[in-house]
Amino acid sequence: MLGSVRGSSAFGVAVALAVGVASGWLLGGGDEGDVGSGGESWLFSHTADAGEIREAGDGSLELVLRSIDDQVMAFTDRPFRDAKIESVEWLVSLWDELFDGSPPNGVVVEHDPDGTARSVVVELSSPRLSGGELRYAVTVLDALPEGRLSRVAGVLHESPVRSFRTVSVFIDDVSLSCAQGGACAVGDTGPGGGKVFRGPDYECREAAPSNLLGFYTWSDAMQSARSYGGGGRSDWYLPSFEELDLLYQQRDQVGMFSYGDYWSSSEHSEFSENDEAFSRDFNFGFYHHDQKWRAFRVRPIRKCWVYGN
Numbered sequence: 001m002l003g004s005v006r007g008s009s010a011f012g013v014a015v016a017l018a019v020g021v022a023s024g025w026l027l028g029g030g031d032e033g034d035v036g037s038g039g040e041s042w043l044f045s046h047t048a049d050a051g052e053i054r055e056a057g058d059g060s061l062e063l064v065l066r067s068i069d070d071q072v073m074a075f076t077d078r079p080f081r082d083a084k085i086e087s088v089e090w091l092v093s094l095w096d097e098l099f100d101g102s103p104p105n106g107v108v109v110e111h112d113p114d115g116t117a118r119s120v121v122v123e124l125s126s127p128r129l130s131g132g133e134l135r136y137a138v139t140v141l142d143a144l145p146e147g148r149l150s151r152v153a154g155v156l157h158e159s160p161v162r163s164f165r166t167v168s169v170f171i172d173d174v175s176l177s178c179a180q181g182g183a184c185a186v187g188d189t190g191p192g193g194g195k196v197f198r199g200p201d202y203e204c205r206e207a208a209p210s211n212l213l214g215f216y217t218w219s220d221a222m223q224s225a226r227s228y229g230g231g232g233r234s235d236w237y238l239p240s241f242e243e244l245d246l247l248y249q250q251r252d253q254v255g256m257f258s259y260g261d262y263w264s265s266s267e268h269s270e271f272s273e274n275d276e277a278f279s280r281d282f283n284f285g286f287y288h289h290d291q292k293w294r295a296f297r298v299r300p301i302r303k304c305w306v307y308g309n
Contacts, residue, residue: 192231218292241266
């Protein structure tokens with residue numbers, strides 16, 4: 001995170017640099033007023049306490065970051081102005097998918113103890129985590145309009161810096177799909193591998209790709225939905241009656257439903273023994289309150305946090 005940069009001057013330079021990259025002009029992009037192609041453009045920033053740019057065995061250069069912050073700040077350009085935090089592991093694991101074989105530009109900002117900053121612009125590729133280090137293959141870029149970087153980050157290196165204590169890396173933009181954590185629309189594939197639907201108050205919800213196999217009592221349905229780990233996610237749950245109703249209304253966009261009743265997590269409170277819960281018939285659309293010992297189908301859902309169209 002940016003908060004790991006030490007010293008108010010260095011932090012201020014880092015923030016200014018991030019704004020410059022996001023504005024599209026820092027790395028030789030368009031004018032300051034350019035907005036882009038109309039989709040969300042995400043940029044990434046992460047920090048480390050030490051590192052170096054060195055020659056690899058084949059004579060190429062690599063950026064080595066040590067004592068890295070394990071979080072990456074992701075943020076978008078106007079007009080979306082969104083931000084979130086992801087893990088370094090997330091960035092590394094999705095790198096090839098995110099940039100689709102086209103290595104992004106980046107700015108490596110070296111922070112000196114006296115509060116000054118020096119920078120080098122590079123092309124980044126092949127990130128890998130090894131032994132607590134994050135390494136990139138890099139190509140140093142020197143064909144920049146004179147003065148563009150220096151007005152934000154102080155001095156531009158004419159040749160790569162060899163070592164540094166504290167450093168921030170800003171990586172140029174990419175569009176994220178819904179599955180990668182970008183904005184989602186109804187019917188998109190979500191981060192958990194399921195389909196997105198509109199939840200209460202137009203919040204984003206994601207339904208598991210298909211029903212869980214078999215039929216479940218209500219208590220087993222609650223536990224089985226919580227235990228579902230689709231897409232490597234652990235935040236699945238049995239939908240409330242309101243969420244199940246909205247899921248039924250959007251069943252054609254989500255797909256993979258079967259005829260018959262599905263359990264909701266909402267209990268029917270008319271009886272003091274509280275032995276009934278609500279279900280929804282996905283054949284005729286009726287809803288019921290049924291005794292919890294009955295066995296119905298289960299479709300786990302999760303919150304996907306970002307909702308687009």
